[in-house]
Amino acid sequence: MNERLHSVLAQRGVSPESLAEACEVDPKTVGRWLGGRVPHPRHRFRAAQHLRVEETFLWPALLLNAGQTTAGLDVELVGTHQNRASVPRDTWLSLLKGAQEQISVLVFSGTFFAQSNPHVAKMLAERAAEGIQVRLCFGKSNGQAAAIRGREEGIGDTLAAKIRASLTYYRPLLSEPGCQIRLHDTTLYTSLFRYDDQLLVNPHVWGQPASANPLLHLKRVDATGWFDNYAQSFEAVWATARSWTPDQEGTSSRGQD
Known part of the structure; x- marks a missing residue:
């Protein structure tokens, strides 16, 4: 079974029938793809284009068939950190200041992001005034994903309070052209901090706060590595998230850590 194709269809909200229509094939053919069959090249191209992912993400066996290896991933990995707190503050600042095209953040609460740099919103x-695209995606405080994560970490409603507290830092950005803030209600496996072709990936270990887990520093090398897979997951969550409306979300001064 092609789990990646199943997952991308679900993330994009695309039915097998819609994919079949886009690829000009019978729905039963898409069913066979979902079952593990690799499509013809022209159909692979259309499917990947329609779903906005790389062909090799949906069908990684193509890399092996072409005689390629994953050795390039070693080049992508700039460094690792034992936990998020061990990342030097200068690293966060230099990445933020050095971005030329985009700054994209995906978290549940991300309170540390502002508390480690009180001037982050400013x-x-x-950066947005200089033409940089700024996209911040936080968890929906009253959503199911935040509630489940709070229970898993054993902190109950504290995570929801942390989300509301964190958002207060970014309220001034709502009126800034080039800045967008959205809320997601998605199971989050990693927190992501992207600065152009530099990406900090903070995996989530079940039952532990993200701050206690390792962090990977990646640099984009090509479209077949870790970087693009994580970047695509950001885009998938961003596409389903809704714009933050403070009056509806509410604010809180609780839960900051």
């Missing part, structure tokens, strides 16, 4: 506004 800096993001300045």
Whole structure:
């Protein structure tokens, strides 16, 4: 079974019938793809284009068939950190200041992001004024995903309070052109911090806060590596998230850590 194709269809909200229509094939053919069959090249191209992913993400066996290896992933991995707190503050600042095209953040609460740099909102506004695309995606405080995560970490409603508290830092960005803030209600396996072709990936271990887990620093090398897989997951969550409306979300001064 092609789990990746199943997952992408679900993330994009695309039915097998819609994919079949886009690829000009019978729905039964898409069923066979979902069952593990690799499509013809022209159909692979259309399917990947329609779903906005790389062919090799949906069918990684193509890399092996072409005689390629995953050795390039070693080049992508700039460094690792034992936990998020061990990342030097200068690293966060230099990445934020050095971005030329985009700054994209995906978290549940991300309170540390502002608390480690009280001027982060001002800096993001300045980068946006310079033409940088700023996208911040936080968890929906009253959503199911945040509630489940809070229970898993054993902190109950504290995570929801942390989300509301964190959002207060970014309220000034709502009126800034080039800045977007959205809320997601998605199971989050990693927190992501993207600065152009640099990406900090903070995996989530079940039952532990993200701050206690390792962090990977990746640099984009090509479209077949880890970087693009994580970047695509950001885009998938961003596409389903809704714009933050403070009056509806509410605010809180609780739960900051």
